[in-house]
Amino acid sequence: MTLEDRVRLDTEATEALVAWCQTQLTAQPTAFDAEQAIARRLGAQKVGDRVEFGFWTPELLDHRVPDGDIFLEILAPSEDIDLTRAHQTVTFERTYVPAMRYEAHTFASVAGLKAGTRETIGDFYALAWRDAAGDWHRILDPLAASLPFGVMAPAEIYDLDAMQAARADLAYYSGLSGDAPHSFRPPANILQIHVPTATAGGTLASLARHFERLSERLRADLPPEDGDALYLGYDAVQLLPVEPTTVYEKGPDFWRESESGDTGVSVELTRPDTTNWGYDVVISGMGAVNPVLLETGRPDELVDLAATLHNFPGKPKMLIFDVVFGHSDNQGLDALNAHFFAGPNMYGQNLEYKNPAVRAILLEMQRRKVNFGADGVRVDGAQDFKWWDTHGQALRHDDDYLRQMTQVDQQIAGVPFRPWFIFEDGRPWPQEDWELSSSYRAVIELLGDEDIFQWGPLTFAHNTPFIYGFWLSKYWRIREMATHGANWISGTANHDTLRRGTQVNPKLNINTRLGKTRMEILDTAYDNPAVSMLTYAALPGVPMDFLNAAARASWGFIRNQDDRYGVKVVAEEAISLKWQVDEYSYSIPSSFRRLKEIGFETREELVRFFEVLPALVEVTEYDLDKIADLLNAVEPKLSGPEHFTPRALKVIARAWMDDMHEYCNVVHSLPLLDPRQTGFMLALRSFRRDNRWLRGNLDTNDTFDYLRPVDGRTVFVCLRHAPDGGQVFTVTHMEGGETSEFDPLTLPVPGIQGLGWRLALKTPSIGDDYVGGPIVLHDSAGLVYKRAA
Numbered sequence: 001m002t003l004e005d006r007v008r009l010d011t012e013a014t015e016a017l018v019a020w021c022q023t024q025l026t027a028q029p030t031a032f033d034a035e036q037a038i039a040r041r042l043g044a045q046k047v048g049d050r051v052e053f054g055f056w057t058p059e060l061l062d063h064r065v066p067d068g069d070i071f072l073e074i075l076a077p078s079e080d081i082d083l084t085r086a087h088q089t090v091t092f093e094r095t096y097v098p099a100m101r102y103e104a105h106t107f108a109s110v111a112g113l114k115a116g117t118r119e120t121i122g123d124f125y126a127l128a129w130r131d132a133a134g135d136w137h138r139i140l141d142p143l144a145a146s147l148p149f150g151v152m153a154p155a156e157i158y159d160l161d162a163m164q165a166a167r168a169d170l171a172y173y174s175g176l177s178g179d180a181p182h183s184f185r186p187p188a189n190i191l192q193i194h195v196p197t198a199t200a201g202g203t204l205a206s207l208a209r210h211f212e213r214l215s216e217r218l219r220a221d222l223p224p225e226d227g228d229a230l231y232l233g234y235d236a237v238q239l240l241p242v243e244p245t246t247v248y249e250k251g252p253d254f255w256r257e258s259e260s261g262d263t264g265v266s267v268e269l270t271r272p273d274t275t276n277w278g279y280d281v282v283i284s285g286m287g288a289v290n291p292v293l294l295e296t297g298r299p300d301e302l303v304d305l306a307a308t309l310h311n312f313p314g315k316p317k318m319l320i321f322d323v324v325f326g327h328s329d330n331q332g333l334d335a336l337n338a339h340f341f342a343g344p345n346m347y348g349q350n351l352e353y354k355n356p357a358v359r360a361i362l363l364e365m366q367r368r369k370v371n372f373g374a375d376g377v378r379v380d381g382a383q384d385f386k387w388w389d390t391h392g393q394a395l396r397h398d399d400d401y402l403r404q405m406t407q408v409d410q411q412i413a414g415v416p417f418r419p420w421f422i423f424e425d426g427r428p429w430p431q432e433d434w435e436l437s438s439s440y441r442a443v444i445e446l447l448g449d450e451d452i453f454q455w456g457p458l459t460f461a462h463n464t465p466f467i468y469g470f471w472l473s474k475y476w477r478i479r480e481m482a483t484h485g486a487n488w489i490s491g492t493a494n495h496d497t498l499r500r501g502t503q504v505n506p507k508l509n510i511n512t513r514l515g516k517t518r519m520e521i522l523d524t525a526y527d528n529p530a531v532s533m534l535t536y537a538a539l540p541g542v543p544m545d546f547l548n549a550a551a552r553a554s555w556g557f558i559r560n561q562d563d564r565y566g567v568k569v570v571a572e573e574a575i576s577l578k579w580q581v582d583e584y585s586y587s588i589p590s591s592f593r594r595l596k597e598i599g600f601e602t603r604e605e606l607v608r609f610f611e612v613l614p615a616l617v618e619v620t621e622y623d624l625d626k627i628a629d630l631l632n633a634v635e636p637k638l639s640g641p642e643h644f645t646p647r648a649l650k651v652i653a654r655a656w657m658d659d660m661h662e663y664c665n666v667v668h669s670l671p672l673l674d675p676r677q678t679g680f681m682l683a684l685r686s687f688r689r690d691n692r693w694l695r696g697n698l699d700t701n702d703t704f705d706y707l708r709p710v711d712g713r714t715v716f717v718c719l720r721h722a723p724d725g726g727q728v729f730t731v732t733h734m735e736g737g738e739t740s741e742f743d744p745l746t747l748p749v750p751g752i753q754g755l756g757w758r759l760a761l762k763t764p765s766i767g768d769d770y771v772g773g774p775i776v777l778h779d780s781a782g783l784v785y786k787r788a789a
Contacts, residue, residue, distance in 0.1 A: 306373025
């Protein structure tokens with residue numbers, strides 16, 4: 001049977017959809033209420049033996065396209081598609097099904113279509129319209145459920161109900177049911193993970209297998225292996241964005257059509273293989289999963305990971321999604337109609353939040369994404385959600401939208417719930433004095449919910465803990481954390497801070513006591529036992545660790561899609577070579593293989609090139625032709641290609657990004673980890689989980705201070721009083737020279753006098769024989785004492 005024979009427009013059902021849409025737009029109290037109701041029926045949704053399609057299509061009105069030229073385009077593969085293959089050419093049957101619309105909304109209810117599942121590939125689709133010249137144009141679905149070939153290609157019809165019915169954590173959700181929707185509460189701590197660099201496979205499936213392996217070993221009471229401790233002792237796992245990101249700016253496209261006809265088309269398919277840190281989104285497809293992260297090409301992998309975490313032995317782990325709705329890359333202009341956007345910004349495009357349809361669709365994308373199994377949501381760049389006030393001629397924060405994000409009703413397995421929310425908000429950023437003037441509490445105070453969190457100041461901005469004087473110069477912020485940090489995410493290591501650390505000029509006043517080499521200094525700065533002790537045993541809030549930092553793996557701004565500005569971006573990132581790559585690391589045959597093939601056979605040769613490139617980018621105002629000419633004139637001749645050209649520079653930039661992406665994978669550093677450090681960190685996390693009251697702010701009878709006189713070192717002391725009358729006392733040497741010998745329990749800290757103290761934790765550099773009494777503390781060393789009531 002041909003595709004045209006098996007596919008049929010259900011005219012009556014489509015007319016009913018259009019009539020329903022009209023009712024919503026005329027009967028709902030506001031336009032936004034109407035668009036919210038309509039957004040629930042947009043995309044492609046399997047309803048019985050039919051598939052209902054809905055699109056928001058104001059561009060059809062802009063172009064004055066008549067109804068008779070609007071169709072649903074269906075593409076059915078005539079042969080098997082293997083989503084695990086890098087390249088393949090597949091013939092698709094094609095048919096056009098008439099669509100119906102009401103104002104800016106277009107619908108079709110179609111029988112005879114095939115929906116994809118974990119085991120099968122479904123039919124593909126897009127909306128299509130024909131112009132007066134007879135040329136066809138596509139409208140892609142921003143609310144697609146499955147995008148095997150990225151956001152710039154037709155979407156796959158997918159059976160989400162079947163995916164939800166088969167999830168392995170149904171009992172987890174059953175346990176959440178009650179008279180009111182379940183509201184998730186803050187975890188004790190969080191592990192932040194970048195999926196592509198977290199396992200050798202770099203996919204959601206490989207990450208799920210890793211946690212399943214840990215689960216099985218715990219159930220079997222097997223001893224931990226190298227690196228296992230990195231993933232244990234956490235209440236929650238937060239993934240860097242798993243939404244589809246930008247595609248290659250100049251190709252190749254992942255869906256390339258040729259030999260097109262009315263009833264069939266040959267398509268060259270490429271498995272998406274971009275590298276990205278996750279934040280370069282195009283907004284379209286935000287309710288789906290980035291196909292680059294899918295080993296099988298099936299979105300079920302994200303559900304599988306959620307289920308593995310929810311079923312973790314001992315205590316379920318929460319899953320937190322990091323969502324980016326504050327901006328779109330400029331590629332979004334190719335994926336969405338112009339009505340989604342409100343003008344350019346430093347990241348690409350602002351979104352038009354004041355358009356009721358845009359607002360509703362963005363919230364619906366969020367709802368659909370969370371339904372993969374998220375228990376929490378981290379909102380990236382909340383200070384960027386703005387609208388233009390034409391009367392005041394100024395951008396205003398759309399705080400009502402942030403509130404609406406927290407009010408989206410979720411439901412899995414029939415159980416209603418609302419996720420826990422974290423906002424990254426540094427307003428008045430990017431105002432010049434933002435680091436001084438930001439309270440990091442704007443959203444907390446605005447929403448007034450005891451469980452709303454923000455990134456705290458150390459997590460958000462103050463992030464160079466290996467520069468001498470850092471800790472004392474930021475004491476006012478740390479003191480602020482002690483008294484106001486209960487609803488802050490704390491810690492100094494995350495995807496932003498570690499990246500910024502790699503961009504510091506090595507000629508600054510660096511704390512060389514952290515290590516013998518720059519790599520060791522950077523590793524110790526962001527996986528520092530004293531800093532972690534301060535975070536976990538003294539300060540309030542919810543501590544978060546970044547896997548790459550905890551694994552002492554490399555990290556950076558990873559994005560290989562740029563063509564126009566790719567060389568400029570790499571020139572800015574090149575300084576990280578001085579911090580993260582030594583001669584030995586570069587010499588490993590599997591490391592930096594693309595750059596070596598280009599001609600940079602040694603690290604020294606690459607360093608010399610990167611010493612010259614940033615200067616030329618600046619003096620030529622990024623003129624690639626002039627840069628290439630000047631590089632060719634350098635004496636003695638630079639290593640690399642025989643002759644530098646703009647094209648050769650772009651190849652080098654792409655090679656750097658791809659090589660660094662591979663180099664940053666944590667599997668390379670796991671065998672090198674010190675079990676004393678990883679074991680200490682696990683013990684510290686367990687301490688926090690056993691003393692959850694530490695999340696609260698310091699009370700009036702608590703103490704947080706630094707030892708005086710400073711005498712060339714910064715030592716923090718903190719005394720906390722537990723609700724049951726117990727006490728926790730911490731002493732942490734943050735930076736500088738060693739102390740004189742002293743007994744911590746004799747310090748002039750009100751409340752520590754008397755007996756009953758026991759040493760609960762000590763950093764790895766302190767000998768096993770130390771159980772208390774006088775001690776000399778060195779940089780990055782610390783002690784935790786505990787006394788029962």
